[in-house]
Amino acid sequence: MAVERPIAPGKVKIDDLINEDDRLTKLIYSYLVSATAWLIFGSLVGLYLAIRFIYPDFGVAQWLSFGRLRPIHTNVVFWGWTSLAMIALALYVIPRTSQRPLFSIALARKALYVINASILIGVIYLFMGYNNGGQEYREFIWPAMMLFALGIISHTLNFYKTISLRGTKEIYISNWYILAAFLWTIVVVVIAYIPWYQNALGETVIQGYYMHMGVGMWFTPLVLGLTYYFLPLLLNKPIYSYSLGVLAFWTQMVFYSLIGAHHFVFAPIPWWLQTVAIVFSIGMVITLTAGTGNFLLTMKGSFRKVARSYSLPFILVGVIFYFLASAQGSLEALREFNQLWHFTNYTIAHSHLTMYGFVVFLIWGGIYALLPRLTGKEPSHLLIGIHFWFALLGLLIYGFALMIGGTMQGKSWIEGLPFIHSVELMIPYWIWRAVGGTFMFTSHIIFAYNLYKMKPLPHPHKQIDLAGEQI
Ligand code: HEM
Numbered sequence: 001m002a003v004e005r006p007i008a009p010g011k012v013k014i015d016d017l018i019n020e021d022d023r024l025t026k027l028i029y030s031y032l033v034s035a036t037a038w039l040i041f042g043s044l045v046g047l048y049l050a051i052r053f054i055y056p057d058f059g060v061a062q063w064l065s066f067g068r069l070r071p072i073h074t075n076v077v078f079w080g081w082t083s084l085a086m087i088a089l090a091l092y093v094i095p096r097t098s099q100r101p102l103f104s105i106a107l108a109r110k111a112l113y114v115i116n117a118s119i120l121i122g123v124i125y126l127f128m129g130y131n132n133g134g135q136e137y138r139e140f141i142w143p144a145m146m147l148f149a150l151g152i153i154s155h156t157l158n159f160y161k162t163i164s165l166r167g168t169k170e171i172y173i174s175n176w177y178i179l180a181a182f183l184w185t186i187v188v189v190v191i192a193y194i195p196w197y198q199n200a201l202g203e204t205v206i207q208g209y210y211m212h213m214g215v216g217m218w219f220t221p222l223v224l225g226l227t228y229y230f231l232p233l234l235l236n237k238p239i240y241s242y243s244l245g246v247l248a249f250w251t252q253m254v255f256y257s258l259i260g261a262h263h264f265v266f267a268p269i270p271w272w273l274q275t276v277a278i279v280f281s282i283g284m285v286i287t288l289t290a291g292t293g294n295f296l297l298t299m300k301g302s303f304r305k306v307a308r309s310y311s312l313p314f315i316l317v318g319v320i321f322y323f324l325a326s327a328q329g330s331l332e333a334l335r336e337f338n339q340l341w342h343f344t345n346y347t348i349a350h351s352h353l354t355m356y357g358f359v360v361f362l363i364w365g366g367i368y369a370l371l372p373r374l375t376g377k378e379p380s381h382l383l384i385g386i387h388f389w390f391a392l393l394g395l396l397i398y399g400f401a402l403m404i405g406g407t408m409q410g411k412s413w414i415e416g417l418p419f420i421h422s423v424e425l426m427i428p429y430w431i432w433r434a435v436g437g438t439f440m441f442t443s444h445i446i447f448a449y450n451l452y453k454m455k456p457l458p459h460p461h462k463q464i465d466l467a468g469e470q471i
């Protein structure tokens with residue numbers, strides 16, 4: 001008798017709807033709509049830049065120049081897409097784990113306007129050619145970034161108040177990570193935008209600190225905190241070890257804040273500072289092993305559930321990239337490897353493998369876990385599958401092309417060949433990057449459609465009290 005073998009295991013429909021205050025659901029949805037609009041715009045700019053590497057004359061207007069569009073791409077995907085999407089999920093996770101309603105929905109709504117305004121202003125000024133002095137990831141003019149900081153400060157107050165009024169004795173591990181991310185980011189933005197002590201090489205040291213604290217103390221702890229909530233929720237079992245979570249948390253706080261100088265290995269900044277950064281970059285392997293181990297051990301024995309869920313595969317990919325792509329960073333910090341890879345496209349591969357493979361995949365896992373439960377509306381499982389595979393395939397093509405190309409670029413410089421040689425040898429890899437980018441961009445369009453399909457239904461206003469009863 002012929003056995004039926006489906007290409008992929010059927011996905012289970014969600015049946016555990018969450019009875020939530022409508023105002024919170026709408027708020028979360030508006031954050032996600034803004035975030036997704038920034039994702040589409042930011043990654044369209046990324047794709048255009050990728051194409052410009054193959055056809056440099058494709059668009060010659062000043063506002064289309066590489067120097068203006070590159071920071072637009074990075075700042076938009078950082079502050080517009082990734083940050084707003086993570087805040088959207090935190091708006092649910094913090095009240096839920098604190099067993100308290102969000103301290104102020106109105107404040108969170110205002111913060112969304114403020115953050116959107118900050119990005120819009122920053123982008124318009126970058127298009128016009130105005131920036132904050134050209135330092136990476138802090139190119140937005142300072143008034144725009146101060147608005148962003150205002151939004152972050154409002155959220156910090158809102159979240160802090162919600163947690164301090166919590167109905168539980170312990171603060172759940174997610175909230176350690178999330179609050180830490182907010183507090184560090186205020187510190188980082190203030191340090192980066194206050195100018196007087198940033199002179200000459202001091203500015204370089206601050207830049208290294210800022211760049212890595214941005215990725216390491218904002219995106220990383222925030223998305224890990226969210227995963228500490230969504231993974232156990234989806235598997236319907238507790239996290240494997242609370243202690244491993246705490247170990248990963250404190251080593252992250254201590255080691256990560258010391259490694260910024262690894263961006264400037266061999267630069268004329270103190271040698272000892274570079275060495276400290278390298279040592280703690282290797283130390284980060286402890287953090288990664290504790291964090292990833294904790295997630296994988298939580299999944300152990302439940303891999304059937306992972307295959308049957310449409311959100312868990314995103315989380316599994318995110319967790320794997322968290323380990324592999326960060327460990328890749330530890331290698332890049334070593335002087336032997338940095339000599340080969342620094343300034344090459346290998347770093348661009350690392351940026352996307354971490355920011356996209358780790359952070360963005362975990363965000364998508366969280367969104368697909370939460371929204372259908374909040375709104376009772378699920379997108380087509382097929383479209384979620386296409387979103388998943390296009391994004392993953394695109395990223396793998398992007399990452400491998402630039403890792404191979406970047407290594408050859410570095411070798412050609414070490415061999416002392418003419419610079420143009422390293423440009424010519426990159427052409428096939430840049431073509432592959434554009435192919436990968438096209439898959440990624442297409443997956444974003446599908447995701448936007450899926451988000452639309454999860455739109456909350458307009459129905460009479462519903463508010464929920466602490467016990468989950470409608471009032
Ligand atoms: C369609 C998808 C995307 C494409 C085609 C794309 C393409 C690009 C290109 C061409 C650059 C400039 C590289 C250079 O200067 O040589 C870049 C830089 C960058 N992109 Fe993307 N990108 C995409 C999505 C994203 C997303 C979603 C994120 C983050 C969430 C991201 C984060 C970054 C970062 C951090 C850099 C700076 C890299 C570095 O300096 O090391 N990109 N991207």
Ligand code: HEM
Nearest residue numbers: 215219262263281284326329330332333342347351354355
């Ligand atoms: C163990 C953890 C990590 C270590 C040790 C590490 C190490 C490094 C090193 C050494 C570089 C500089 C490469 C060079 O310019 O020569 C780098 C660049 C970068 N890393 Fe990581 N990384 C880690 C994790 C992450 C994570 C989790 C993210 C994102 C969430 C990330 C995002 C980036 C970005 C965006 C850049 C490019 C910065 C630029 O524009 O120059 N890294 N990383």
